Amino acid sequence: MRKIKPYFVLICLMTLLFSCKESTFHEGKFFAGGVYATADQLNDGKSVYMDYCVSCHGFNGDGNGVSGKGLFPPPRNFKLGIYKFGHVVAGELPHDDTLYKIIKHGLNGTAMLPWDMSKEQVYNVIQYIKTFAPKAWEGKDKKLGKKLVVGKDPYGASHKSFAIEKGKEVYHVVAQCQSCHRAYVSHEELNKISLKINDEAIEEFDEEMYKLKLQEGEHGYKVMPPDFTMHELRSVGTMKEEKGLKDPERIAINDIYMRLLAGAGGAAMPSWKDVIEDNEIWALAYYVRYLQGFKKDQAKRKAFINSIEKNK
Ligand code: HEC
Ligand code: HEC
Structure with a gap:
């Protein structure tokens, strides 16, 4: 009997593989929000995914790709169908144009880099990703979250210092962001702000107030709240994909405002919409942006941290 040539086996396997690839989707699908993707779009989305995303996000979309190991x-x-950085209240499904921005811009400080692909490729891969979570996405009856919008900034550049001061008060006393993130004022200053806002002195200072507190999340791992003077903010900069926005300062403040409005889905960071006033959320955005300024200058950061923690 003639021996089968190895290259013949290879050709057979390749043919099988390609026919598999082409025949994955035979019909289109309806996704949340009435979005319809044709079979061709889904098949194209799959091949984009196999080329660029599978190494981290894995063959079955579970995030266990070979290059994903050990990443934090x-x-x-x-x-899971849970997204952190949608422009919707945390936990709701994000709109395609937000996922588009995230994929084009990447997520700062993570392995999720910017992807330079055509609009069509990005759009198709977004549809394909949804097929990993059919319970969340598939069906005409599924709803997207209500899209949040960045309204009018009540401060603007001319009232920046005022906004930062107010943001500091909101951060430490009104919203108490340091219950998860850390505090950025001394005991003395915290006491002063508490007297001003609540007419109450602080009787006992929380020993953990200068520490970041690891939080339980729904993504299958614990989530760490960032220290704004040290860490990158993942979703900041994505709005540069929005038409007409050029000034990086404006983009950053708008993005931080949006993140505070929306929270981070499944990642313990709550939505502050209707919890505190809109002008307070804007003030917080200015304050967080101000704190980010220390990231560029380690000596300045050290001096700042020493000055606030002096009577810890
Ligand atoms: C080198 C690894 C890597 C590759 C390749 C990669 N990603 Fe990611 N991706 C990540 C990481 C890490 C995160 C999580 C970041 C976080 O939790 O803050 C992420 C998160 C995401 C998210 C979630 C956004 C949200 O709001 O929750 C989407 C969507 C996404 N990636 C799409 C893609 C697509 C599409 C591709 C291919 C074009 C891709 N990724 C390629 C590492 C990668
Ligand atoms: C219950 C805990 C909790 C509280 C309260 C909280 N955060 Fe967060 N926050 C988190 C966690 C956890 C993350 C990191 C999520 C991730 O990326 O996985 C986060 C992330 C953020 C981010 C970064 C988003 C990005 O794009 O990377 C900002 C900005 C932020 N928080 C601001 C605030 C402010 C301001 C307050 C108070 C108004 C606040 N947080 C209150 C837990 C909290």
């Missing part, structure tokens, strides 16, 4: 944060597990 780990690649998103698409099977």
